[in-house]
Amino acid sequence: MPKQLFLILTLLVGLTFAAGCSKSSDPSTIKIGLAGVQTGNDAMLGKSMVEGSAIALDEWNAKGGILGKKLEAISVDDEGNSEKAVNVANDLVAKGVVAVLGHFNSSCTIPTMRIYNESKILQITPGSTNTKITQEGIPTLFRVVGRDAQQAEVNVNYLFDTLGLRKLAVIHNSTSWGEGIAKEVADLWKKKGGEVVEFSGINEADRDFSANIATIKSKGAQALFGGLMYAQSGPLINKMRKDGLEIPFAGGDGSFDPALITAAGDYATNVFLTFGPDMESKPEARPFYEKYRARYGREPGPYAIYGYAAAQVLLTAMEKAASTDAAKVAEVMHKDTFQTAMGEIAFDEKGDLRKTYFVIWTVKDKKFVVLQQ
Amino acid sequence: MLKLENVHAAYGPVEVLKGINLEINPGEIVALLGANGAGKSTTLLTSAGVVATTGGQIWWEGKPLLRPSPDVVLRQGICLCPEGRHIFPRLTVKENLLSGSYLLPKSRDAAKLDRIFDFFPVLKERLQQLGGTLSGGEQQMLAIGRSLMSEPRLLMLDEPSLGLAPQIVQRIFSIIQTINKEGTPILLVEQNAREALRIAHRGYVIVTGEIVLTDTASSLLNSDEVRRAYLGEDE
Amino acid sequence: MLESFIKSLAGVPWLELLITGTVKGSMYALIALGYTMVYGILQMINFANGEIFMIGMFATVFGIALLSSLWGSFAAINLILGVVFAVILASAYGYGSERIAYRRLRNAHILAPLTSAIGLSIVLQQFISNVVGNQPFTFPNYYSDPFAWRVVTLVQGNPATGAGDVGISMLQVCILTTACLLMTALFYMIHCTRVGIAMRAVSQDRLMASLVGIPVNHVIAFTFIVGSSLAAVAGTLFSMYTTTLTWSAGTASGLKAFTAAIIGGIGNIPGAVLGGLLIGIIEDFTIAILGAQWRNVILFAILMLTLILRPRGLLGERVADKV
Structure with missing residues (x-):
C-alpha cells in the first residue's frame, strides 16, 4: 500500500513539473x-x-x-x-x-x-x-x-438617491475584490444615512443561496448589493426571484458578463450593474x-x-x-x-486613470444596456 | 457423483491436502473422519470452491467441477454447510432461509419451506426472529434448512454437532438421515465419529492430508485402529 | 457580542430555513444513501460517490440538450429521459468504478481501496472538467422555470420586497416527493425483495453468502449501481434547484453527504436519511445565524464531535437495516 501511495505522489509531482516546464526563449x-x-x-x-x-x-x-x-x-x-x-x-x-x-x-x-x-x-x-x-x-x-471606490459610489448614488431606497443588504464572495467593494458600498450607504440590514460573506464555491435569501427576506431589505462574480450572481438572481425576493440587485463589474443573463434567464429583472461606458458604440x-x-x-x-x-x-x-x-x-x-x-x-501619479466614469447598466431583452438617466 | 482425484491444496506455503482420493455415490452418506487439522474441512472447502487446489482434479457427475467461486459450485448442485453454522445474524429466520434460494424460482419456495418446517418445527415458530438470537441448536437447524433451500444434489456438512447438547445432536443426525433417505447424498465431516459412522454408509479416515483408510461404516466402527484413534476407546 | 448574537437569533426566519434546509437535506440524504450502502456491504468509503452526483448533473443537461436538438423541446419528456440517461450513465460509472478501482483491492489493506477511491474521485472530477470545460454551466431555464411557481404561501409578505414572505415552490415539492418515493422504494427493495435479502446477507457474511449461492460480485455491483442512481437523481434535482452545474460540485456536496452518513451512523439506511436532513437544516440555520463562511466549520465540527462522542452515529449500526 505505501508503495501505491508513493507511486501516486510521484506521478502527481511529475505532472506538476511537466506542466511547469518552460520553452526555451529567444533573446x-x-x-x-x-x-x-x-x-x-x-x-x-x-x-x-x-x-x-x-x-x-x-x-x-x-x-x-x-x-x-x-x-x-x-x-x-x-x-x-x-x-x-x-x-x-x-x-x-x-x-x-x-x-x-x-x-x-x-x-x-x-x-x-x-x-x-x-x-x-x-x-x-x-x-x-x-x-x-x-x-x-x-x-x-x-x-x-476605474477603482472600486468609484463604482461603489455610482452604485450607492443610484440606489439611494435615484431609487430612494434606505435598507440595503450586502453579500460578497470573500475575495479581495468582492469584500473590498462590498465594504465600500456599505460604508458609503451608512455615511449617507441608510441602513445596512445584512452584510455577509459567502464562499466562492457556494451555489446554493436559499438560506441567504431567506435571511435577506426576513430583514426587510429594499435592495441587495452583491460583491460577486457573474458565476454566483447569475444563479443568485435566479433563485431570489424564484423565492419571492423581488428587490433590485446591484453589482459591480465582476458580475458584468453575458453568462449572468444566461444563468438568471427570464428572472434577470431589476438588475443594476456598474461598468465602463458602452465601448462598442x-x-x-x-x-x-x-x-x-x-x-x-x-x-x-x-x-x-x-x-x-x-x-x-x-x-x-x-x-x-x-x-x-x-x-x-x-x-x-x-x-x-x-x-x-x-x-x-x-494616468495620474498613482497609476490610476485620470478620467474614469462608471455607468449603470441594466438588463433588457436579455442584453446589457446602459441605463438612461 | 463427486470424485476427488489426487487433490492437493495449500494455505500459502503449508500444504494441507497431499493427494486426497475420495468418492461419493448417489444415495450415500459418507463420513470423513480425522483429527483436528488433518484436512477434513479443507477437503470440503476445496470441493465448495472456497480454497483453490494446487493439484489433482475434482469431478462432478463425470465432468470437471467448475470452481471459480462458491456460488458457481452451488449452482452445479453442491452445497456446503460450513463449520460454525454462519447464520446471517441480522436477518430473520425467514430471510436466512430465503437467502438460500436466491436465483431459484420463487414459486418453489413455499414447498421447500414446508419441508424444512416438517424437519424443524421450531424454525416455524421463530420465523420473524433474528438469526443471531437463536440458540446453537436452532442455528444449526437453520443452517441445514438454509442449505436445503438451494436444492442441493450433494450436501456437505461440516461438524453439524459441534457444541450442541446430546439430545439435539441425536435429532439433527436423525434428520440428516431423513434428508438422505429422501434422495440427497451427504458428505459428513464429524469430530463425533461414533455418531457419524452410525448413520453413514461408508467412511474415510484422513491423516495429515492423506486418506489412510476407507471402508464401510460398520467395518470402520469395528476397526481397532479407528476405535483407538477416533472413538476414544482404550484397547 | 452575546447580546448581538441573541438579537440576531430573534430575527431568524426559522420557518423558511426549515423548508429550505429540509429540501436540501433530502438531496444530501439521497447521496448519503450511496455512501452508507457501499459501506454497509464492503466496509469501505466510496469517495467517488460525490463525483457520481456531479456526473448525474452533467449527464442530465447533456441528455436534455441532445434530445431537444434531436426532436425539439418537449419539456416533460426530455426532462424525464434526461434523468433516465443520467441514471444509466451514473450506474455505468458506479459499476465501472467498482470493477476497476475496488474489486481487486477488496481483500487488500483498508487504505488501498480508500486511496483508490480518492484517486478515482480526482480522475472523474478532472475528466469532467476537461471534457466540458471548467467554467460553471447553467441548467437550461426552459426546463427548470416551469417548476418555479408557488404552490402555497405560508406567510404573506410584502409583495414589493418579499419581506417576511414564506412559501413553498413546485420544485421544492417535486424534490421532496422524488426523494421520498426513492427512499420508500429503496426501503422496500432492501426489506421485501430477494435482492434486498441478498444485499444484507453479503454485508453480514460475504463468504457465507457465496456459499448459499448468492453471486456476491453481482450483488456488490448492484449496490454500487443503486447508490449511483440515487446520487445521479440527486444531481439532477440539485442542479435544477441551484440552476448551476460545476465540475467541483461533487466534492462539496459529497463531503456533506458523507458527513450526513457518519452522523446518522454509517451503514445505517434510516440513519443516512436522518443525517442528510439534519445536515441540510443545520447548514441553512448556520448560514442565517453565523454567516455562510461558517457553514463548513460547523458541519465538520459536528462530524468530529459525532466521531468522538458517538462513533456509531445517532442511530448506531442498528442492524436489521444495514446493507
Whole structure:
C-alpha cells in the first residue's frame, strides 16, 4: 500500500513539473506577459481580456515589431487563484518578460504586483478594480479601469438617491475584490444615512443561496448589493426571484458578463450593474471589435477591449521612451496622453486613470444596456 | 457423483491436502473422519470452491467441477454447510432461509419451506426472529434448512454437532438421515465419529492430508485402529 | 457580542430555513444513501460517490440538450429521459468504478481501496472538467422555470420586497416527493425483495453468502449501481434547484453527504436519511445565524464531535437495516 501511495505522489509531482516546464526563449524578442484567469469560474471575463491584448501585440508585430525587435506574447493562466497567480508571476519573471498585462482578479493582482515591482517589470492591469492596488505607491503599476471606490459610489448614488431606497443588504464572495467593494458600498450607504440590514460573506464555491435569501427576506431589505462574480450572481438572481425576493440587485463589474443573463434567464429583472461606458458604440473601438470577432469567431467579453487598450498604451509608451526599461516607460506613461480604442487615456501619479466614469447598466431583452438617466 | 482425484491444496506455503482420493455415490452418506487439522474441512472447502487446489482434479457427475467461486459450485448442485453454522445474524429466520434460494424460482419456495418446517418445527415458530438470537441448536437447524433451500444434489456438512447438547445432536443426525433417505447424498465431516459412522454408509479416515483408510461404516466402527484413534476407546 | 448574537437569533426566519434546509437535506440524504450502502456491504468509503452526483448533473443537461436538438423541446419528456440517461450513465460509472478501482483491492489493506477511491474521485472530477470545460454551466431555464411557481404561501409578505414572505415552490415539492418515493422504494427493495435479502446477507457474511449461492460480485455491483442512481437523481434535482452545474460540485456536496452518513451512523439506511436532513437544516440555520463562511466549520465540527462522542452515529449500526 505505501508503495501505491508513493507511486501516486510521484506521478502527481511529475505532472506538476511537466506542466511547469518552460520553452526555451529567444533573446532577440521582447517578451510581454499576458496574465489572467482563463479557466474556472471567472474564465469568461479573463480569457477575452488576454485575447484582446494578444490582438494588439500581433498588430505591432505586423508593423515590424518595436525597437527593431519582434514582440513575443507569453500567456499564462492564473485560474483566478492567488497562489497560482504567484506561481505564474514567478514563471514570467524567470522567462524574462519586460512588462505584464494583467492580472484580472484583484486577488491575483495584489500578491503579484510586488513580485513584478521587485523585478522591475512594468505592469498594467486591464481588469483589477480593488482600491488598494494603486495605494501601495508602486511607480511602475498602472490600470486602465476605474477603482472600486468609484463604482461603489455610482452604485450607492443610484440606489439611494435615484431609487430612494434606505435598507440595503450586502453579500460578497470573500475575495479581495468582492469584500473590498462590498465594504465600500456599505460604508458609503451608512455615511449617507441608510441602513445596512445584512452584510455577509459567502464562499466562492457556494451555489446554493436559499438560506441567504431567506435571511435577506426576513430583514426587510429594499435592495441587495452583491460583491460577486457573474458565476454566483447569475444563479443568485435566479433563485431570489424564484423565492419571492423581488428587490433590485446591484453589482459591480465582476458580475458584468453575458453568462449572468444566461444563468438568471427570464428572472434577470431589476438588475443594476456598474461598468465602463458602452465601448462598442465608440467609433474608435469598432475596428477592434470587428477584428476580435473575425479572429475568435465569438463575441468578445466586456474586458476584451480593456486588454487591447492596455497593450496599446504599453507599446506606444515603449516606442516613445525608446526603451523597455520599466522606469523609463513609466515616466512616459505618467506624463503622456494616449489615444486608444477606448478613447483618450491618461494616468495620474498613482497609476490610476485620470478620467474614469462608471455607468449603470441594466438588463433588457436579455442584453446589457446602459441605463438612461 | 463427486470424485476427488489426487487433490492437493495449500494455505500459502503449508500444504494441507497431499493427494486426497475420495468418492461419493448417489444415495450415500459418507463420513470423513480425522483429527483436528488433518484436512477434513479443507477437503470440503476445496470441493465448495472456497480454497483453490494446487493439484489433482475434482469431478462432478463425470465432468470437471467448475470452481471459480462458491456460488458457481452451488449452482452445479453442491452445497456446503460450513463449520460454525454462519447464520446471517441480522436477518430473520425467514430471510436466512430465503437467502438460500436466491436465483431459484420463487414459486418453489413455499414447498421447500414446508419441508424444512416438517424437519424443524421450531424454525416455524421463530420465523420473524433474528438469526443471531437463536440458540446453537436452532442455528444449526437453520443452517441445514438454509442449505436445503438451494436444492442441493450433494450436501456437505461440516461438524453439524459441534457444541450442541446430546439430545439435539441425536435429532439433527436423525434428520440428516431423513434428508438422505429422501434422495440427497451427504458428505459428513464429524469430530463425533461414533455418531457419524452410525448413520453413514461408508467412511474415510484422513491423516495429515492423506486418506489412510476407507471402508464401510460398520467395518470402520469395528476397526481397532479407528476405535483407538477416533472413538476414544482404550484397547 | 452575546447580546448581538441573541438579537440576531430573534430575527431568524426559522420557518423558511426549515423548508429550505429540509429540501436540501433530502438531496444530501439521497447521496448519503450511496455512501452508507457501499459501506454497509464492503466496509469501505466510496469517495467517488460525490463525483457520481456531479456526473448525474452533467449527464442530465447533456441528455436534455441532445434530445431537444434531436426532436425539439418537449419539456416533460426530455426532462424525464434526461434523468433516465443520467441514471444509466451514473450506474455505468458506479459499476465501472467498482470493477476497476475496488474489486481487486477488496481483500487488500483498508487504505488501498480508500486511496483508490480518492484517486478515482480526482480522475472523474478532472475528466469532467476537461471534457466540458471548467467554467460553471447553467441548467437550461426552459426546463427548470416551469417548476418555479408557488404552490402555497405560508406567510404573506410584502409583495414589493418579499419581506417576511414564506412559501413553498413546485420544485421544492417535486424534490421532496422524488426523494421520498426513492427512499420508500429503496426501503422496500432492501426489506421485501430477494435482492434486498441478498444485499444484507453479503454485508453480514460475504463468504457465507457465496456459499448459499448468492453471486456476491453481482450483488456488490448492484449496490454500487443503486447508490449511483440515487446520487445521479440527486444531481439532477440539485442542479435544477441551484440552476448551476460545476465540475467541483461533487466534492462539496459529497463531503456533506458523507458527513450526513457518519452522523446518522454509517451503514445505517434510516440513519443516512436522518443525517442528510439534519445536515441540510443545520447548514441553512448556520448560514442565517453565523454567516455562510461558517457553514463548513460547523458541519465538520459536528462530524468530529459525532466521531468522538458517538462513533456509531445517532442511530448506531442498528442492524436489521444495514446493507
